[in-house]
Amino acid sequence: MSINISSLLESRTACEKADAADPLANRREEFHLPQGLIYLDGNSLGPMPKKALEHLEQAIRNEWAEELISSWNNAGWWELPQTLGEMIAPVVGAASGQLIVSDSTSLNLYKTVHAALGLRPERTVIISEADSFPTDLYILEGVTSTQQNIQRRLVGVDGDSLDELLDENVAVVTLSHVNFRTGELLPIEELVKKTHDAGALFILDTCHSAGVLPVELDKWGVDFAVGCTYKYLNGGPGSPAFVYVAKRHQQAAVNPLSGWWGHARPFAFEKDFQAAEGIIRFQTGTQPVLSLRGLQAGLEIAQAVDQKLVRQKSQRLTQLFLELVESRCGEYGVTLQSPTDPEKRGSQVALHCLNGFAVIQALIARKIIADFRAPGIMRFGFAPLYLRYTDVWDAAEALTDVLKTEEWREERFQQKHEVT
């Protein structure tokens, strides 16, 4: 499939017209965006929804300061993991009762990998991908360090594909929907089917897809999923992550991080653990309420928009950027690291160039915010809820200028210290 954005390539005026016709254009007003900034890092930390400020003020000044412990019941603090989980559910194609917001992505992955292994006790292999966001790999190391009969196999190491690695020993496959570095989008429905055909379970990491493209956890038959709320769901810095457990597994799934928030009767203070029914058993300890309250406004927006419209605009934004960059920046040694096929691409564009770190610093000085991921990758994220076609045009112009003028050579843009 290709996307025709040729008219937009012609001029900034054409981009202005596209902005005027954009069905998502009015969403931009719902975010606080710093003056003059073009923010292409929503794939790292989303900007603040204006309503988040209201929710947080209420949570701090009223619920904590005035109402104190009564807010655990009266302001719904205790149920926030479920309340927020129910808000995310439709955004990722999950029916009710399968999702909570709690802890971090890393911790939720640990819980789900353990649970999946428990559901396939006769099997001993976990498959992941060498190019996963590293914390996913590190967590699998943690699991194998405590369960020493379990082994890890990685797609991509020695060129191995999932087909080659799947066999009757595989208990669980855990993959990322969108690659954090390149933006490559995997065909999850197909991979889940292969995994199930081999008798294994599938855990999906949706950190770089939830909120920016259609995710269909139920329809695709995903068994478990984890995801991030501070990127495209705009939940605030480090806002807690979510975990999805398909209804069919909930009764048998064991959360190894069994704390009182996952107990059937937490306020009976019983000595023995009895897991709550349903998804609640994937809770562990007390949750950071202020960070949860900051997330609500972002989810209200995500719920209100049509993810198909979001995806359509996202594909047009990334296509526009990469075509502008290819036609203007190729001569400066910039190469595209993301898939050219928009159907195989998430909502970010990765470019490689030798001096990527300095180039990104020069762009940031021009108030165009993108980021750098070692080794050599410049990442540009395109969040359709608040970005305009003209922003993409301006960012591509600026990048071209930084490269043409060699502005990046300035001392202030050089790496101050090694990444250690």
Add this chain to the structure above:
Amino acid sequence: MSINISSLLESRTACEKADAADPLANRREEFHLPQGLIYLDGNSLGPMPKKALEHLEQAIRNEWAEELISSWNNAGWWELPQTLGEMIAPVVGAASGQLIVSDSTSLNLYKTVHAALGLRPERTVIISEADSFPTDLYILEGVTSTQQNIQRRLVGVDGDSLDELLDENVAVVTLSHVNFRTGELLPIEELVKKTHDAGALFILDTCHSAGVLPVELDKWGVDFAVGCTYKYLNGGPGSPAFVYVAKRHQQAAVNPLSGWWGHARPFAFEKDFQAAEGIIRFQTGTQPVLSLRGLQAGLEIAQAVDQKLVRQKSQRLTQLFLELVESRCGEYGVTLQSPTDPEKRGSQVALHCLNGFAVIQALIARKIIADFRAPGIMRFGFAPLYLRYTDVWDAAEALTDVLKTEEWREERFQQKHEVT
């Protein structure tokens, strides 16, 4: 030891005088306390320090809304777990480099129990206490569910004491400094010594002691500790917990929840996990920044006060309350569940009475906030940083009145639904 508070028992005027002479009296001004409320539930959720509002406004309006991802470096977000850990360290008698704020108490206990077992690989028993806060027991069940050779023994079941349970199979003992229900304070230094004499390691749960009485982790030889920040450290609802790992164990200790925040080079995005040096390896995933920023002000206050003065006032407040209650409420079937010896008592007083739930509801209606813990325990917490002797007097008067008039019999104070 006994504490002479006989002069205070005489009249409210005597209590007013004691307030006027209280060296901690001016600390009260640093908290936002709702008008007319006597807050005896700081052992559950501390009130908001006024400065927390400033920090949070800065974090939300400036760091998130305006500065966005640059705040990870420029506002010190990335280092918050360590920055805040260093602030708690002196409050619990720990030298630098041994404490971080991260995740929940339950999760930190899971990390430390695993680490302790790893340091005693030839041993297979964990000792805890039957009357621990239940999440501690539930987490131990989680550990034993993944490491099936490990067994749990509980102090208090069948009347067993630590002495009787300690033998050469015990890897680790985990106990609470102050009992969450009765307020009983354990002699930790002595228990650590016994534990070490048996060749085992000691994990201390300081949830109900940190910030309200002197804790000496280093001096007592504690190996690992966990603790809560939203009680006596006034960090805000569900603010992340802390974990302490004694320097001598850090090099060999393995955190099973090995996420990217615990990696030696998190931004090198390496495929294999290599634990950071020092306490940082006990970090896991991305932390909830807003909840961490809400905690700073409470720690600034805790650092600034002399914990010995806090303890002294705490003992006088609890002694005053229990003597007032004993002399006035005994005839209504109220019995003391906390130790009478102030040296064996934390900063709370537990009372039992058959209609405890309704009595607490009647007190709350009178704006005296305490809580109920099944079965039958009325808990009154006394946080010396913002409570006055007159508050104690008034609370005891109100309790007496509720019992004498049988106000608690009113329909509105009866339990609406079972704790399920």
